[in-house]
Amino acid sequence: MALINFLKPKNQLEEGGRTSAPIVRDESEPETNCPNCHRDIPLSRLWANKLVCTCGHHFRMNARARIKMIADRDSFHELFAELSADDPLRFPGYRTKLEHVRVASYEKEAVICGTAAVGKEKCALFVQESNFMMGSMGSAVGEKVTRLFEYAVAHRLPVIGFTVSGGARMQEGLLSLMQMAKTSAAVRRHSDAGLLYIAVLTDPTTGGVTASFAMEADITLAEPGATVGFAGARVIEQTTKKTLPKGFQKAEFVLEHGFIDSIVPRPGQKRCLAELLKMHNGGQSHE
Amino acid sequence: MNETAYERVKAAREGSRPTGLDYITNIFKGFMEFHGDRRYADDPAIVGGIAKLMDDPVTVIAIEKGHTAKERAYRNFGAPHPEGYRKALRLMKQAEKFGRPVICFIDTAGAYCGIGAEERGQGQAIAENLMEMSTLCVPVISILIGEGGSGGALALGVADRVWMLENAVYSVISPEGCASILWKDSGKAKTAAQSLKLTAEDAKSLGVIERILSEKEMGKKEFYDRIRNLLSEELKSLTRDAELITHRYERFRKLGVSAITKE
Numbered sequence: 355m356a357l358i359n360f361l362k363p364k365n366q367l368e369e370g371g372r373t374s375a376p377i378v379r380d381e382s383e384p385e386t387n388c389p390n391c392h393r394d395i396p397l398s399r400l401w402a403n404k405l406v407c408t409c410g411h412h413f414r415m416n417a418r419a420r421i422k423m424i425a426d427r428d429s430f431h432e433l434f435a436e437l438s439a440d441d442p443l444r445f446p447g448y449r450t451k452l453e454h455v456r457v458a459s460y461e462k463e464a465v466i467c468g469t470a471a472v473g474k475e476k477c478a479l480f481v482q483e484s485n486f487m488m489g490s491m492g493s494a495v496g497e498k499v500t501r502l503f504e505y506a507v508a509h510r511l512p513v514i515g516f517t518v519s520g521g522a523r524m525q526e527g528l529l530s531l532m533q534m535a536k537t538s539a540a541v542r543r544h545s546d547a548g549l550l551y552i553a554v555l556t557d558p559t560t561g562g563v564t565a566s567f568a569m570e571a572d573i574t575l576a577e578p579g580a581t582v583g584f585a586g587a588r589v590i591e592q593t594t595k596k597t598l599p600k601g602f603q604k605a606e607f608v609l610e611h612g613f614i615d616s617i618v619p620r621p622g623q624k625r626c627l628a629e630l631l632k633m634h635n636g637g638q639s640h641e
Numbered sequence: 642m643n644e645t646a647y648e649r650v651k652a653a654r655e656g657s658r659p660t661g662l663d664y665i666t667n668i669f670k671g672f673m674e675f676h677g678d679r680r681y682a683d684d685p686a687i688v689g690g691i692a693k694l695m696d697d698p699v700t701v702i703a704i705e706k707g708h709t710a711k712e713r714a715y716r717n718f719g720a721p722h723p724e725g726y727r728k729a730l731r732l733m734k735q736a737e738k739f740g741r742p743v744i745c746f747i748d749t750a751g752a753y754c755g756i757g758a759e760e761r762g763q764g765q766a767i768a769e770n771l772m773e774m775s776t777l778c779v780p781v782i783s784i785l786i787g788e789g790g791s792g793g794a795l796a797l798g799v800a801d802r803v804w805m806l807e808n809a810v811y812s813v814i815s816p817e818g819c820a821s822i823l824w825k826d827s828g829k830a831k832t833a834a835q836s837l838k839l840t841a842e843d844a845k846s847l848g849v850i851e852r853i854l855s856e857k858e859m860g861k862k863e864f865y866d867r868i869r870n871l872l873s874e875e876l877k878s879l880t881r882d883a884e885l886i887t888h889r890y891e892r893f894r895k896l897g898v899s900a901i902t903k904e
Contacts, residue, residue, distance in 0.1 A: 436903050436904055437901050437902070437903055438901065438902050438904075439900070439902070440900050440901055440902045442897075443837070443838050445837075446832070446836055493896075493898070493900035494897075494901045496897055497897060497898060497901055500894065522791070522813045522814075524813050524819050524822070524823070524837070525823075526813075526897070526900060527812065527813055527839065527843075528811055528813060528838065528843070528844060528847055529849075529897040530813050530897070531791060531792070531795055531811075531812075531813040532849060532897060533897055534767075534771055535771050535775070535893045535896075536894055536896060536897070538771035538775055538799075539771075539772070539799070539889075540894075541772060542772045542773075542776055543890070546776070560764075561764075561792075562791070562813075564768070565765075566767075566768050567768070568764070568768070569764050569765040570768050570772050583764065584754075584758075584759060584763040584764035584767070584792070585754035585755075585759065585763065586754075589754050590754045590755060593753075593754045593755065594755050594756060602756070611760050611761070611762070613762045
């Protein structure tokens with residue numbers, strides 16, 4: 355704005371009786387501030403670049419958007435959409451919270467499952483939703499993920515899973531903890547059937563999801579900068595009374611420590627996944 | 642039995658309770674401890690090895706909290722690092738190879754929340770145990786003897802039978818942690834304990850455990866004799882074929898199904 359004012363020609367008419375209209379920023383170019391580089395980036399550019407800033411920062415993306423980004427056009431068929439959390443323990447405030455979250459996210463649960471084609475390769479796909487109680491895993495999430503792996507075994511399909519989760523959903527108590535064992539057993543059956551499972555860890559993947567199906571894939575990928583860990587950073591600081599190392603629990607840190615195969619920026623994910631599926635004979639083990 | 646849930650939590654944490662090693666040495670004969678995960682280190686928070694149950698060899702694994710201040714520090718207060726879980730898995734695979742049943746004693750506030758633990762894959766270590774235990778070809782019985790803290794407890798709990806001492810607790814999160822996250826007030830731990838349904842009776846009614854063990858004469862010979870007999874009887878009833886794995890799968894498969902709305 356300052357620059358524009360400076361360049362404005364000094365015109366006699368300006369001194370006259372006319373009221374000068376303030377020059378407003380072009381409204382067709384709204385911007386957002388990147389939390390990483392702190393620069394303003396036009397939203398149109400973010401959109402074109404799959405919600406990735408020019409500095410490489412990956413903005414969070416909701417599950418439906420991811421499916422649109424990864425699956426071939428019109429190839430996604432949702433499964434088990436009818437399943438959603440009940441309130442098994444009558445936990446204080448849980449039912450109200452669920453109702454609010456459902457309206458705000460317009461999703462019934464924190465994971466979306468289905469089948470899709472990725473670069474013409476058919477697969478089973480699950481994508482967790484961060485806008486639904488931070489992707490926490492309750493009985494319905496565990497059941498949907500388990501059913502998807504079972505479906506994939508029955509139909510000899512590889513599984514691609516995008517994880518994002520704060521962990522187990524504490525409002526379902528022990529039942530949510532048990533989903534870790536349940537989903538792990540389902541992943542194992544799928545693996546024993548000789549089928550491929552690729553996990554893509556996105557920001558943040560933590561707690562009970564890290565300690566179950568996020569870390570049980572044949573190939574584990576992650577988005578740049580994603581937080582991947584078991585315990586929360588704040589809890590670790592409180593427990594150990596130590597300052598955490600720089601980049602602690604970021605995907606790059608976890609890669610360096612040997613727990614991730616590769617970090618794949620969002621714009622290249624679809625091609626990478628399609629290529630991996632092709633190289634594994636559509637997700638089946640070679641004869 | 643009329644105590645509030647939070648009183649149970651306090652009872653489960655009581656330092657005077659028998660710890661994992663007490664159970665091992667009093668229930669089994671000739672325990673020989675095996676150390677190390679063959680990857681990085683030996684974690685004193687988890688002990689394991691072979692022993693005889695009556696006359697049959699079994700693999701025993703226990704989370705150990707220690708009794709004295711010095712022991713407790715050495716055992717890291719029963720908060721295992723990834724190496725502990727990897728040692729446990731190594732011993733389970735060894736048991737599988739030689740056809741020995743596996744008995745686990747669980748007593749932890751949770752897997753350790755530390756920098757090293759994260760660097761060496763705490764989440765991955767637990768995940769691997771869950772996955773591997775689900776298809777372990779020998780009978781597995783896990784007993785919660787004190788605290789059953791979340792994933793760190795479950796990592797030894799994917800079993801054919803899961804039992805709890807009457808004052809043990811089993812929870813997805815500590816009541817204090819739950820209260821501080823949900824209500825920003827760790828003082829509401831009592832409410833949280835009540836709501837989390839973490840007592841042995843709750844766990845049984847949710848179908849998470851099969852049996853509640855009485856604490857009558859806890860720590861005395863009669864107490865251990867009783868558990869030894871129960872273990873021995875139960876192992877006789879468990880098959881050692883593909884059906885074992887199928888039943889274990891179904892045991893966990895059904896959990897939470899009734900907690901879902903289908904519409």
